[in-house]
Amino acid sequence: MWTDLFTFNSSHPAQIVGWVIVGGIMVQVGCWAGGGVRRYVFDRRRIRLEQERLTLDIHAARLRIQSVELARSAWNGIRKFTVSQKVFECDDTYSFYLKPHDGKPLPSFKPGQYLTFQLTVPGSAKPVIRCYSLSDCARPTHYRVTIKRCPPPAGSSHPPGIGSSFFCDSIKEGDILDVKAPNGHFFLDLEKPRPVVLISGGVGVTPMVSMANALIEAGDNREIWFFFGARNSRDHMFKDYMAELVAKHPHARIHVCYSKPLPADVHGRDYHHESRVNVALFKELLPSNNYDYFLCGPGPFMESITDDLRAWGVPDSWVHYEAFGPASVKKAAPPEVKKSLNDAPVAGIEVTFSKSGITAIWDSAYDSLLDLAESRDIKIDAGCRAGNCGSCLVAVKSGEVEYLGGHGADAEKGSCLTCICKPKGKLVIDA
Ligand SMILES: NC(=O)C1=CN([C@@H]2O[C@H](COP(=O)(O)OP(=O)(O)OC[C@H]3O[C@@H](n4cnc5c(N)ncnc54)[C@H](OP(=O)(O)O)[C@@H]3O)[C@@H](O)[C@H]2O)C=CC1
Known part of the structure; x- marks a missing residue:
């Protein structure tokens, strides 16, 4: 009888019923197995996403603890x-x-x-x-x-x-x-998971080393491109340190450019490109321009790279830079500063430096009151030139100033931080 059942005979009703039952069971088993596989894949994905969310939560909690510690252990004054x-x-x-x-x-x-x-x-x-x-x-x-x-500036007799x-x-x-x-307002926000390009010239590498170090030590897996420009091996600071640091990270790459290599400098060992750091190199090496760019180096370096990044279609909001002392980025001022400096009414305003007995005319070629003072050899102390350290604070005797951007150090009422403000109208300051 069993042999009969397994020998196909379309006229045998019991056999037809049997096959229908077997088919139904197979469909059920198939559905159950398929559903099980789908459930398994879905569960695995859910667990992986939960793990990733947990890692991010832990990372965010760590950053929150750090900022609480920062608030607790920071100090005022010296x-x-x-x-x-x-x-x-x-x-x-x-x-x-x-x-x-x-x-x-x-x-x-x-x-x-x-x-x-x-x-x-x-x-x-x-x-x-x-x-x-x-x-x-x-x-x-x-x-x-x-x-x-x-x-000293090239060709000057300054010490x-x-x-x-x-x-x-x-x-x-x-x-x-x-x-x-x-x-300081120039920093890498570890909570924003954007890939970064860290670009530096000479000793401008210092904040970039801090950024790369912070990312790598935090186990942050985002893409990091590190471009460093120096004249040659004599100026190549942190050479082994950076190579070792970058080797610890799966998505970090370093490119060293020498503008004037020495005869003993070896391409591939000491440096990767015989050129200045430039945007043509980024176009050649980066898969796209979709990165956050951090820049620090000599003034002309910052000016040309910010200009060329803009020409490459990189929005200003992705470009972050530090400009201390001579390394000021005149052309690449933030948009709100530019707009403000270009406002017509500020041109032709009289600014009197009362201690020096000098009156100068403000116009939009100047970055700040400090810049105007220095153009007339009027000495005002300056530290960060970003409105943070407070050393350029000067009393306002009459008139009003307008700030060009956010500033960290509090300007007392009746004073101004000359490195980040401009006159609103006729102005007398105690310098
Ligand atoms: N946090 C901050 O704001 C900091 C800022 N700095 C600033 O960084 C600057 C670094 O000075 P220093 O170490 O003496 O630099 P260097 O004069 O040694 O220049 C470093 C490299 O930059 C190159 N370079 C110069 N101009 C350009 C350009 N237009 N485009 C591309 N590359 C260029 C130089 O090339 P070449 O040989 O062809 O001139 C050189 O290879 C200082 O001005 C300093 O104020 C430094 C530390 C921190």
Whole structure:
């Protein structure tokens, strides 16, 4: 009988019923198995997404803890730091490791921020205020800054930079320095998961090292492109350090450009491109222009790269830069600043510097009141030139000023931070 059932005979009703039952069972089993596979795949995907969300939550919680710690352990005014190590990096460039003299933990900071120093330089009547970028990520025990002797402008008879020369020539291990808490609006936001291009020239590499270090040590897997330009191996700071750092990260790449390699410099070993850092190189190497760009280096470097990025269709909001001292980015001022500077009524305004007895005419070629003062050789102290350190604060005797962007240091009523403001109308300031 069983053999009959398995021998097909369309006229055997029991056999037909049997096949229908078997077919039904097979369809059921198939559905059940298919559903099971789908459920399995779906569950795996859900678990993976939950794990990723958990990792992101942990990361966000860590960042929140860091910012609470920052608020708790940041200090107002001056804190004493001991120079625990002074390390030669390359020609005229040293790293300084700074430990808090009170031995208490240090607040965290955002990668890209700087420290402000109040230096007692022999021969200077007043303390010299200088800002230097932190060149490592945040650590509870010490900070690191890396300082290159700032040369005088080409062809001038000025001496080299007072602050940077003091650090390079006079500061030694064991010295105690007066330092203000980390500050600055140029930083990489670790909570924004955009891929980044870190672009630097010369000692402008310092904030980029801090950014790369912070990303890599946080286990952040975003794409990192690191472009560094130096004249040659004599100026190539952090060479081994950066190569080792980048090797730890699955999506980090480094490209070193030498503008004037020495005969002993080897292509492929010491550097990758015999050129300046430039946007043509980004076009050749980057898969698209969809990145956040961070820039720091000499003024002309910043100007040409910001201009060329804009021409490549990169929106200004993706381009972040630091401009200290001579490295100001005149052409690439933020849009709101540009708009403000281009407003017609500000041209032709009289600004009187009462102490110097000089009256000058403001026009949109100047970046700020400080810029106007310096064009007339009027001395106003300046540190960060970004409205944070407060050293360019000057009393307003009459008239009003307008700020060109956000500023960290509070300007007292009746005073102005000359590095980030312009006159609103006829103005007299105490400088
Ligand atoms: N946080 C901050 O804001 C910081 C800012 N800085 C600033 O960074 C600057 C670095 O100075 P320094 O180390 O002396 O730099 P260098 O004068 O040594 O220049 C470094 C490299 O940049 C190249 N370069 C110059 N102009 C351009 C350009 N237009 N396009 C592309 N590459 C260019 C140079 O090429 P070439 O040899 O052909 O001239 C050189 O290879 C300083 O002005 C300093 O103020 C530094 C540290 C921190």
